[in-house]
Amino acid sequence: MRQWQLADRPIGRAIADSDFALVDAPDPVPGEGEMLLALRWLGFEPAQKGWMENFGGYVAPMDIGEVMRGMGVAEVIESRGGRWPVGTMVTGMTGWRDRIVTDGAGYDPCEPDLPPEAMLGPLGIPGLTAWHGMTAIGRPAPGDTVVVSGAAGATGSIAGQLAKIAGARVIGIAGGPAKCAWLIDQAGFDAAIDYKAGDVAAALKREVPKGIDIIYDNVGGPILDAMLSRIAIGARVVLCGGISRYEQGGQIAGPGNYFNLILRRARMEGFIILDQQPRWPEMRARLAALLRSGRLVAQQDVVEGFENAPTALARLFTGANRGKQLLRV
Numbered sequence: 136m137r138q139w140q141l142a143d144r145p146i147g148r149a150i151a152d153s154d155f156a157l158v159d160a161p162d163p164v165p166g167e168g169e170m171l172l173a174l175r176w177l178g179f180e181p182a183q184k185g186w187m188e189n190f191g192g193y194v195a196p197m198d199i200g201e202v203m204r205g206m207g208v209a210e211v212i213e214s215r216g217g218r219w220p221v222g223t224m225v226t227g228m229t230g231w232r233d234r235i236v237t238d239g240a241g242y243d244p245c246e247p248d249l250p251p252e253a254m255l256g257p258l259g260i261p262g263l264t265a266w267h268g269m270t271a272i273g274r275p276a277p278g279d280t281v282v283v284s285g286a287a288g289a290t291g292s293i294a295g296q297l298a299k300i301a302g303a304r305v306i307g308i309a310g311g312p313a314k315c316a317w318l319i320d321q322a323g324f325d326a327a328i329d330y331k332a333g334d335v336a337a338a339l340k341r342e343v344p345k346g347i348d349i350i351y352d353n354v355g356g357p358i359l360d361a362m363l364s365r366i367a368i369g370a371r372v373v374l375c376g377g378i379s380r381y382e383q384g385g386q387i388a389g390p391g392n393y394f395n396l397i398l399r400r401a402r403m404e405g406f407i408i409l410d411q412q413p414r415w416p417e418m419r420a421r422l423a424a425l426l427r428s429g430r431l432v433a434q435q436d437v438v439e440g441f442e443n444a445p446t447a448l449a450r451l452f453t454g455a456n457r458g459k460q461l462l463r464v
C-alpha cells in the first residue's frame with residue numbers, strides 16, 4: 136500500500152510538497168469481522184491545512200509521521216464477515232492511504248443511485264456545512280438578500296443555491312469571470328461580483344442597495360469587512376470559514392466594520408459542522424433529494440493519481456479549483 140504522511144507543518148505559509156512524504160507500507164490484512172478497502176476518491180478541504188498545523192483544537196492533534204487525515208470514498212475489496220459485501224462503496228475518514236482495514240465504524244455506504252464521489256461534495260462536508268450554516272443560522276426567507284463569499288466553491292455554491300430555493304435574492308462573490316459566469320448561468324445566482332476585478336464595497340453598493348439580510352462568509356478579511364459595511368437591520372452573519380487568513384502568520388486584522396452589528400441590531404455566529412454529526416443522515420437525505428430533482432447543481436474538479444494528493448490540496452488556496460476539489464486514485 137501507499138500512504139502520504141505528514142512531514143512538516145505549514146504554519147504562516149502556503150502548503151509545500153515537502154510537508155508530505157509518500158511512503159510504501161505492507162498491505163494491511165483484515166481480521167475476522169473486518170473488511171479491506173481500496174481507496175477510489177479523496178476529497179480536499181481547506182481545514183486540512185489547519186489540521187496539519189494543529190490549529191483550532193476542534194479535532195485531535197496530528198503528529199509528524201502520521202498518515203495525512205482526510206475524507207475519501209473507498210470500495211470493499213475483501214470481507215471476512217464484515218458489515219458490507221465486496222463491491223460496496225463507502226465514505227469516511229479514510230486518510231491519504233490507498234488500502235484501509237476497518238470494521239466499518241465511522242464509515243457510511245454511498246447513495247447507490249448517485250455518483251459515489253457526491254459523498255465528498257454536495258452530500259459530504261461541503262453540502263452538510265452549507266445546509267447547517269444557511270438553514271439553521273442564516274434562515275433565509277422570501278424577500279431576503281443573501282451575499283455569499285467563496286461563492287463558486289464547494290460549500291459556497293451550495294449555500295447560495297439553498298438560499299435561492301428558500302426564495303431569497305442571492306449574490307455571490309468569487310474570483311474571476313469564469314467562476315462568476317458559472318454562478319449565474321449554472322447555479323442560478325441573481326448576480327456575481329468578481330473580487331479580483333475591482334472594489335467589492337462599491338460593487339455591493341450597486342448590487343445591494345437596500346442592504347444584506349444574510350452574509351454567508353467563507354473568506355474573512357477585507358471581503359467580510361466590505362460585506363459588513365452593507366448589512367441591513369436584523370442581519371444574520373454566518374461565519375463558515377476564513378480562507379484568506381489560512382496562510383497568514385502573526386497578528387490578523389479584525390473587521391473594522393464590526394460596529395455595524397450594533398447599529399443594525401445584527402447577529403454574527405460561527406459553527407463547526409463536525410458538531411452536527413448526529414444530524415448528518417437527515418441533512419444528507421434532504422440534500423440527496425434536491426440533487427436527484429435537479430434543483431441543486433454541484434461542480435467538481437478532478438485531479439488524477441494518488442501521487443498528486445499534495446498538489447490537489449494546494450489548489451484550494453490559489454483558487455485553481457472549480458467546485459469540489461477531488462482526486463481519483
Ligand code: NAP
Nearest residue numbers: 264288289290309310353375376377378379406407408454
Ligand atoms: P472551496 O470554496 O471549494 O475552495 C476554496 C476557494 O476559496 C478557492 O477556490 C478560492 O475561490 C477561495 N479562496 C482561496 N484563497 C482565497 C483568498 N485569499 N481570498 C478569497 N478567496 C480565496 O472550499 P470549501 O471546501 O468549499 O471551503 C470553503 C470554506 O468553508 C473554507 O473557508 C472552509 O474552511 C470553510 N468550511 C467550514 C466548515 C465549518 O464547519 N465551519 C466546514 C467546511 C468548510 P476564488 O477563486 O473565488 O478565490
